Amino acid sequence: SKDKMPFLQHALDSQLESLALGQVVPALLDRGFFYVDHFLGDIAGHMVLGQVKRMHYCGLLNDGQLARRSNGVCRSIRGDQITWVNGTERGSEAVNFLLTLIDKLISLCEGQLGKSIRARSKAMVACYPGNGAGYVKHVDNPNADGRCVTCIYYLNKNWNAKEHGGLLRIFPEGKSYVADIEPLFDRLLLFWSDRRNPHEVQPSYATRYAITVWYFDSEERAEAKRKFRDLTANSQEGSSP
Ligand SMILES: COc1ccc2cc(-c3cnc(C(=O)NCC(=O)O)c(O)c3)ccc2c1
Numbered sequence: 001s002k003d004k005m006p007f008l009q010h011a012l013d014s015q016l017e018s019l020a021l022g023q024v025v026p027a028l029l030d031r032g033f034f035y036v037d038h039f040l041g042d043i044a045g046h047m048v049l050g051q052v053k054r055m056h057y058c059g060l061l062n063d064g065q066l067a068r069r070s071n072g073v074c075r076s077i078r079g080d081q082i083t084w085v086n087g088t089e090r091g092s093e094a095v096n097f098l099l100t101l102i103d104k105l106i107s108l109c110e111g112q113l114g115k116s117i118r119a120r121s122k123a124m125v126a127c128y129p130g131n132g133a134g135y136v137k138h139v140d141n142p143n144a145d146g147r148c149v150t151c152i153y154y155l156n157k158n159w160n161a162k163e164h165g166g167l168l169r170i171f172p173e174g175k176s177y178v179a180d181i182e183p184l185f186d187r188l189l190l191f192w193s194d195r196r197n198p199h200e201v202q203p204s205y206a207t208r209y210a211i212t213v214w215y216f217d218s219e220e221r222a223e224a225k226r227k228f229r230d231l232t233a234n235s236q237e238g239s240s241p
């Protein structure tokens, strides 16, 4: 129970609670996105950065998205290079600590968001290599695949968008403004994953690290799975001789 919990843990929990109820929920409901700086603090933030850099240097980040050139022809120029971690792997303990905090933050928001969020994806560790690659304007979940909140943790020290580009630009649906978000070290960004938030990663001219998790709305996820089962069942029928 709370009174047996060490003081620090208790203080941390109440800080997350006021962030969740005081800032995240109102912003998501009003604007559809929210970011906070200094989420982990310098020490833990640098531990996460160190582990991500090691994954990159060990060649674990690859098979990224193919970049689409203006003429729509897919080229072999890589977009982001990625790997998926669930945080229990050796060398990702700091990533796991980050994920437990974000899980706690989301669970504190859940009741107020009118969603039943009980699961998430694995963490996608992504690196835009700084060769001008970015990510064209897209919606993470355009067709109700179950993902309702996109959560991105940025790890880039001394990032200067004028020099390095790499802005995340969100085009909130039906709004007259765009939101330009710099991928700054120890910044946590959350936004609705559906058509409310088309977004792009502008060309990056320095190495750009981020960790993304997607939280599922359990109703939408169950429905998406049912549809997928029917789809594959029908396609089996179709293919039977
Ligand atoms: C089927 O396998 C895969 C594997 C990886 C995939 C990665 C993305 C993705 C989506 N959004 C972003 C983004 O918006 N980043 C914003 C930012 O970094 O600031 C991004 O970097 C990557 C989408 C589909 C994927 C499918």
Ligand SMILES: [Mn+2]
Pocket: 138, 139, 140, 199
């Ligand atoms: Mn995206």
